[in-house]
């Protein structure tokens with residue numbers, strides 16, 4: 001008799017931890033950068049399983065099969081299974097519906113939303129491709145964990161074919177108020193798709209509330225707001241707020257590494273200022289890069305004593321470069337950097353150091369160590385892991401975290417200095433306060449932050465998810481539907 005396999009996790013997301021590149025020696029996985037990857041890959045490395053994702057390349061042919069690779073190459077721990085996408089699908093599903101409609105909608109940029117029925121129908125079809133790939137992998141007892149707004153329809157598509165399969169869904173970005181969501185012609189389909197899951201997780205309770213209100217208002221589903229439960233088609237769906245954590249100990253270890261420390265010293269000498277401010281993110285209009293640069297410029301105008309003494313290092317990781325809004329933003333950011341440097345550079349001093357590239361992880365930690373001030377000022381952000389990583393990388397409790405009140409992480413990170421990134425003058429004055437902050441105040445705040453980030457780390461987050469799944473499994477089946 002065939003041996004029964006142990007249950008496994010099937011992770012499903014638009015992008016995985018690798019982009020696939022064709023080389024002379026075959027297809028090579030190249031590490032990718034995103035918040036989702038930072039959070040989820042350590043889990044798969046530890047537990048094994050399969051990660052179903054698009055490899056970021058155009059499928060060679062219409063019906064090319066997806067590549068299956070053991071990863072990481074140097075020490076394989078899980079399987080990467082590619083969902084191949086054609087050029088048309090990349091344009092309509094990825095650049096179109098997900099990044100031209102859902103992403104701006106969920107981040108409250110209604111004026112950037114473009115609703116197009118051809119893009120929507122491609123989204124439906126591509127979601128079905130992901131669901132099919134996950135179903136091919138899934139055996140009885142396995143859990144399918146689907147991620148994010150790209151794949152909102154997958155839970156219902158899977159439920160339709162394999163009703164008994166355990167499913168978890170995590171929504172990584174803000175979930176908008178139902179008034180805003182209602183502008184999307186296919187909002188009811190998105191909600192019905194999500195309700196195919198058993199458990200749906202968000203970073204904040206306010207996103208859970210928005211989701212529950214949306215299914216009640218736009219679908220007429222019965223909702224128990226007190227317990228975050230939706231009753232739908234004879235099933236009970238649990239929602240929950242689980243703000244993601246980072247691997248605190250790993251960042252601390254990396255920050256202790258003598259090579260990282262030496263590199264941080266070199267960086268400080270290289271930039272040659274008393275006060276170094278840092279920002280790191282994908283080049284995305286939600287991250288408030290332009291507004292931050294304007295505030296930095298205003299600071300140098302209003303408080304001239306910082307000229308020559310404080311510099312901002314802006315690392316902007318290339319992202320969604322085929323989407324027009326991202327190309328325009330790059331031009332605007334680069335024009336602002338040029339203008340500020342043109343106005344305030346003096347001798348070897350430059351007020352802004354701008355890098356349009358990603359850094360290896362160890363180098364990133366060296367930057368976190370070198371920075372006196374970390375500026376995380378998104379216009380809106382589901383959570384923001386960079387803020388937590390900065391805190392986790394500090395060894396001596398010095399450093400100031402300046403954080404937008406519109407980042408989900410602001411709800412947890414009480415020791416941060418909060419800013420409104422829409423208020424350029426206000427932000428400039430808060431930058432001045434942060435630059436002037438004394439050591440004792442820095443330490444008081446940083447200790448508070450470190451305590452929070454250490455306790456609510458990535459393991460805590462995974463345990464929450466695990467417990468929610470177990471609670472769901474133990475439930476009785478006495479469910480009245482709507």
Ligand code: GDG
Nearest residue numbers: 033034035036038172358359360361381382383384385386
């Ligand atoms: C989405 C949501 C939510 C950045 N630059 C480099 C680099 N990174 C890594 C960071 C961090 C990750 O990328 C970015 O995560 P964020 O959370 O800040 O932002 P998003 O990519 O927008 O993530 C967000 C997240 O999902 C998780 O649910 O928090 O709200 O938008 O881990 O370290 N990594 C390396 N080099 C870089 O230059 N190696």
